[in-house]
Amino acid sequence: MFCASPNPLVSSMWNLKPRALTISSSMEPKIPHVLSVAGSDSGAGAGIQADLKACAARGVYCSTVITAVTAQNTVGVQGVNVVPLDFVEKQLKSVLSDMRPHVVKTGMLPSTEIIKILCQSLREFPVQVFMKEALVVDPVMVSTSGDVLAGPSILDSLREELLPMADVVTPNIKEASRLLGCAPLETIADMRSAAKSIHKFGPRNVLVKGGDLQHSSDAVDILYDGKEFFEFRSSRVKTQNSHGTGCTLAAAIAAELAKGSQVPSAVKVAKRYVETALEYSKDILIGNGNQRPFDHLLKLKGSFCMPHLFDPQDLFLYAVTDSRMNKRWGRSMIDAVKAAIEGGATIVQIREKDVETRNFLETAKACLEICRSFGVPLLINDRIDVALACDADGVHIGQSDMPASIARALLGPTKIIGVSCKTPEQAEQAFVGGADYIGSGGVYPTNTKENNPTIGLDGLRTACLASKLPVVAIGGINASNAHSVMKLGLPNLKGVAVVSALFDRESVSTETRTLYELLAESTRVVS
Incomplete structure (x- = not known):
């Protein structure tokens, strides 16, 4: 549950920019109105x-x-x-x-x-x-x-x-x-007939x-x-x-x-x-x-902790952690997550492939506390059991994991669910199953997943045009190619998911800040 007192340092691209960033007003996207x-x-x-x-x-x-x-x-x-x-x-x-x-x-x-x-x-x-x-x-x-x-x-x-x-x-x-x-x-049949007539x-x-x-x-x-x-x-x-x-x-x-x-x-x-x-x-x-x-703002009950309801703009700068990279640079997962958020990450996904469940859960709880202090949603990669145990804001699942419909039934209506998709058919199934967004890629080659075929910018465009859900581009994205991704200018392409370009670097906060600024400029040019 997300306590309704988000830190003003971090917000989505459409709202106030993070105060820690020094982005000129000419770079800021227009406020939706x-x-x-x-x-x-x-x-x-x-x-x-x-x-x-x-x-x-x-x-x-x-x-x-x-x-x-x-x-x-x-x-x-x-x-x-x-x-x-x-x-x-x-x-x-x-x-x-x-x-x-x-x-x-x-x-x-x-x-x-x-x-x-x-x-x-x-x-x-x-x-x-x-x-x-x-x-x-x-x-x-x-x-x-x-x-x-x-x-x-x-x-x-x-x-x-x-x-x-x-x-x-x-x-x-x-x-x-x-x-x-x-x-x-x-009846529902009457409603369908009425919709068609109207x-x-x-x-x-x-x-x-x-x-x-x-x-x-x-x-x-x-x-x-x-x-x-x-x-x-x-x-x-x-x-x-x-x-x-x-x-x-x-x-x-x-x-x-x-x-x-x-x-x-x-x-x-x-x-x-x-x-x-x-x-x-x-x-x-x-x-x-x-x-x-x-109560539209869910405030009248005072100390009530409201869920972090999904907002497509949260996908703008999607930080996916990697414990192996953090170890190489001698930092903890907790420090890495905090640095990414301070640099401008708008959502965080905790991905742990080789860690015991107990340690994964303890790390997730600590990272969740940091994310909530900044008002940034935290998702768990694949592990719905860990997401339930720590009350994370949601999960991101792949095609080899359980279907989105089952994940939705387990997590309930307020949790965020993302699904990795490469084809229009997979995107359609994600929508029907109750997912909130899809991750499409890999757009470019990446060293975090071996033998992972890429779809390129054309494949990303096809996925976006086929998807009824918001899309975040994934795979091999960094400061040198993020502009090419965002300048596609597709309405439901909401942002990029990044791993190595943030976490396999000496300063996570600096790299995140640089990428945020680049994305903001790219979005301004497109709009």
Whole structure:
């Protein structure tokens, strides 16, 4: 479990740079930015307030355009005051013309005129992330308490004007039913049919949320991209603290898209985040009604130690330890890990091939303590038993290890799972099995694995294009070739995994710092 007090010295490439590094501002990648266009919830469980908190929890900046001000609490909605059209337009122009968000996420759009102004504004100031339009539409129509927030004319505008511009639309089963003329949705098969029908309105992806689906023990969401269906399942958390889950899921998806994730991966990460927040918040008492808010930042229980939820940006500089190299340089694994983190490593994998389990476990526990003091996730290579015993943040497994699906069943929903993959088929199996990312390589020859065939930059490109998950490049990567890897400019290529270039050197911190700076510069050039 990761105690929620990360050291500001180390953070991901998209957030604040490590203070120990001296990187000029011109080298820093752009901060991912979501613009939320939605209504204000005075109870702060849904709407603009939920979007702000969800984006903050996912490490993304969020600006806002308020379309309506509501008076509501845990009992229901007591009043709605629509913001004048000309002022909505001014807000949109203010943000879009200056701050250039990567993704726009919509919530409550209380009039057809506001929808028209939004569409006009998006045509005047196109929003893109990695050269792709990015608009997430959460078609808010009815509040949790049953108050109608969108009439028939608004439904027509959504279908005819906004949905054709959307990258992702995220209706729950009630909203999907209304978009389709009140067609009943009672089964997962109905949800699939609805997603396919809504896709005909023009959005590139449709996510039908099944949290309200009756007679289902799991919370099942169905994603359709025009070619295939994806099914996402999570445990159904029994709680009254669920107000704003729809807004939050859509905002979290927008946040992951702003970081460059592909849609299936963004949905996977966002859904796991919401599930974790609901589980954490199920006993929090706020208000006297039945639609209570939950804690997006997992802070209200004070000393609670939250899991280090997977963030694709953690893969930026992935340090893989090697005890043999550390011995050559006369340092301990613990000292090596600390030096790598101080140099800018964003995630650490402990790899021990020739060490007894007891010693491996003791080393892992000591390294985990260091990683948590800096807010950096720690993974264990191959050994799920060691990961469970020391409560590491996750594992990285190879094709000869147990399948990702079994690893997920053993580790639970919050742990990080990575899988080494060389082929598109292996990448697809990793996604289906519940992995969070894949490691693809070896890109270049390496002396850490004998007789390991390389895939080269072309093979890495093929793997990235085939993968629905974030990718970290592995194998023979160092300061001389890392730029060539990152300048491929593929949206889901999130970083490089390095062994010898860091740990088979006299100064681990210096080598890590140098590589971090090079990667930051390469990413800035590509973006």
